[in-house]
Amino acid sequence: MRALGLLGQVDLPAQIAAVPRARRYVRDLLDGVNHPRTDDALLLLTELVTNSVRHSDSGRTPGGRVVVAVAHHDGTLHIDVIDAGSTGRRPQVCADTDPDSDGGRGLWLVQQLSTAWGWYETSAGRVVWFQLAEKVAP
Numbered sequence: 001m002r003a004l005g006l007l008g009q010v011d012l013p014a015q016i017a018a019v020p021r022a023r024r025y026v027r028d029l030l031d032g033v034n035h036p037r038t039d040d041a042l043l044l045l046t047e048l049v050t051n052s053v054r055h056s057d058s059g060r061t062p063g064g065r066v067v068v069a070v071a072h073h074d075g076t077l078h079i080d081v082i083d084a085g086s087t088g089r090r091p092q093v094c095a096d097t098d099p100d101s102d103g104g105r106g107l108w109l110v111q112q113l114s115t116a117w118g119w120y121e122t123s124a125g126r127v128v129w130f131q132l133a134e135k136v137a138p
Contacts, residue, residue, distance in 0.1 A: 005071055005072050005073055006069065006070070006071050007029045007030075007032070007033065007070045007071060007072055008025070008029045008069075008070055009067060009068065009069040009070070010022065010025045010067070010068050011065055011066075011067050012049075012065065012066050012067070012068070013063075013064070013065060013066075014052060014053050014056070014058035014059045014061075014064035014065055014066045014083065014084075015053060015059075016050075016053055018049055018052075018053060018066055019046055019049050019050055019053070022045055022046075022049045022066075022068050023042050023045060023046060025068065026041065026042060026045055026068065026070055026079070027042060029070050030070075030077070033072050033077075035072070035075075035077050035132070035134065036134055037077065037132045037133075037134065040113050040114075040132055041077055041079060041132055043109065043113070044079070044109065044110050044113060044114060044130050044132075045068065045079055045081070047105075047106035047107070047109055047110060048079075048081040048106070048110065048128050048130070049066060049068065049081055050106065051081075051091070051106050051107070051128070052066045052081055052083035052128075053066065055086060055089055056083040056084050056085055056086050056089075056125075056126065057083070057084035057085060057086050057087075058083040058084040058125070059083075061084065064083075064084060065083075065084075066081065066082070066083050067080075067081070067082040067083075067124075068080070068081055068082075069082070075133060075134035075135075076115065076131050076132065076133050076134070077131065077132045078129065078130075078131050079129060079130055079131075080127050080128070080129045081127070081128050081129070082122075082124055082125050082126070082127050083125050083126055083128075084125045084126070085121060085125050085126030086126075090119075091107060091119045091126075091128050110130050113132075114130040114131060114132055115130075115131045115132055115133040116130070116131045117129060117130040117131070
């Protein structure tokens, strides 16, 4: 089995302007591997980076940062979004998410569209990740 191949990593200021910058960066990386679920990846990335900026200590601290790492292995895309975390909040899908609402659907979308997702704490902060397989299971 081959190791996960890192395509790239970008460190961004934890400001709302990081969202389109992260999208452009990841789109450019994915153009190189021609992944068929690039649009899904960009949507989920947008949700996670937005959450980092709005809900983590990275977005509440001057000079806070968000890191996006992108890897690819055997057709599966793996994206990490790393921020400072938050002592008062943990990533979780809201039980009463309304798919037609204007907000609060970020992790619900990640759960619905990704092949797998999760989060964990490290010494660098909180990592929220998702994976997208090339083929969507029926």
